[in-house]
Amino acid sequence: MLSEIAFYGALETGLIYGLVAFGIYISFRVLDFPDLTVDGSFPLGAAVAAMLIMAGWNPWLATGMAIVAGMAAGAVTALLNVKLNILNLLASILTMIALYSVNLRIMGRPNVALLGEDTVLTPWYELGLEFHQVPVLLFVIVALVVLVLLWRFMKSETGLAMRATGANPRMARAQGIATGAMIVLGVALSNGLVGLAGALFAQSQGAADVTMGVGVIVIGLASLIGGEAVLTPSTVVRALFACIIGAIVYRLAIAFALNADALGLQAQDLNLITAVLVTLAIVLPGVRTKLTHRFSRKQA
């Protein structure tokens, strides 16, 4: 069994990756824009927040700037695609690679520690909760606030225009929607959320590291796809809840897998496990429909 601390730890990171999954939902699902920028915008958010906090900024303001930085990164990817006609996937890889240098520049070294600095979590430790429950409480609140805001946005005139842009761009244009602008807005929003996740992660872990973005995209995708499997995303709210639930389930599953000595897995196996899980999650639904197809054809 998981220890209580490991359990809360999984919830904590799960909630942060829920924010990443929101971002990936916007790019991959709403806009149909496969965006890998997130591997760069996650550490970007962490770096910006960490450096500003060390410079004495209010941690919430620093976190806000991390969102802005993430949005700027997303906007660069989208503009490379929309204005320069670079394939979306390639555009995002270019930004991601560039961000590695940018993040090193921002931090001035590969990693920084937030020892003794005030973070967004500091005031919450005075509430008298158990130490490991505090981040979970704050991140639940953040995730729910973001969820409600995103849900409202997706139901708004602009949000609906964004959904139409991803689903049927020709129709969207014919309805007077500037599809290019919608892609820029959406990918920026997506990476803004990932920047937020990075900023919170740095503050809860007490450090920012240039390599902390490696594989974020795959973990986010795993959360998204896993959540969709658990909760059929027939509406926007369900899709958004699926992101959070998927991320938490994923982190818990990983925690269990690493905890089970019988499996002999170690922390460094994480990326491999994730890649395998994502592959299965992508392939399995197809296999299932194929099987039911074959079955129903035999019956007919």
Place this chain on the structure above:
Amino acid sequence: MISATDLKLTFGKGTPLENPALRGMSLTVNQGEFVTVIGSNGAGKSTFLNALAGEVMVDSGKIVVDNQDVTRLPTHKRANRVARVFQDPLAGTCENLSIEENLALAIKRGQRRGLTSAVKKQYMKQFSDSLSSLNLGLENRLGDKMGLLSGGQRQAVSLLMASLTPSSILLLDEHTAALDPKTARFVLELTEHIIATQQLTALMVTHSMKQALEVGNRTVMLHQGQVVFDIAGKERDGLEVKDLLGLFEKQRGLQVDDDSLLLG
């Protein structure tokens, strides 16, 4: 009023596949006219409509809608004046969005979109009234996903969407071609009804010469990226398909058989 003057457009310029689709196309459509457009495959009908909508940019020529030169404007900046229904019933709507969300997209065609809720209470009466005029029972299914509807139903909704807000011109590119004959007749009648009651100006491409003469009040034929003839009023009344073929031959000074020119 919409006028196109000497439009020229060549696809794949400078490549072995160079293809002049529009070769000096000119046409003026006056307020309230319902023009049917015919022409053989590859005559440039769709390209002409795409040029009017802004989906393709012409190499030269001029397009004016309501005294505004729109030649260089992209599709979304013309959408306040140009409404469209596509040939493919799946193309005009979003299948993942509900019927009411699709209508809400259309009611804002060409206008600024803000952060207020897209599907507003005040739209509901207009939505259900216009849907019930279709007699398909869709007024009770406003929350259903568009993808649940049949092709004919979706095309009918596309037509409603195109006529939900005023436009200077309605472009219809073989919008009944993908439907079965009965549904096609229904959608065509609906088209005539909407155009007549709202006094819309419309351009309808059809592959049926018979339909081209029966519907609307003016007929133009395109051939090799140009207008080869343009008839309206008395001249058009009582005209039959064979007269149309005769006209075409006389204009071009060449012999064509029915099939190579048009189907149906």
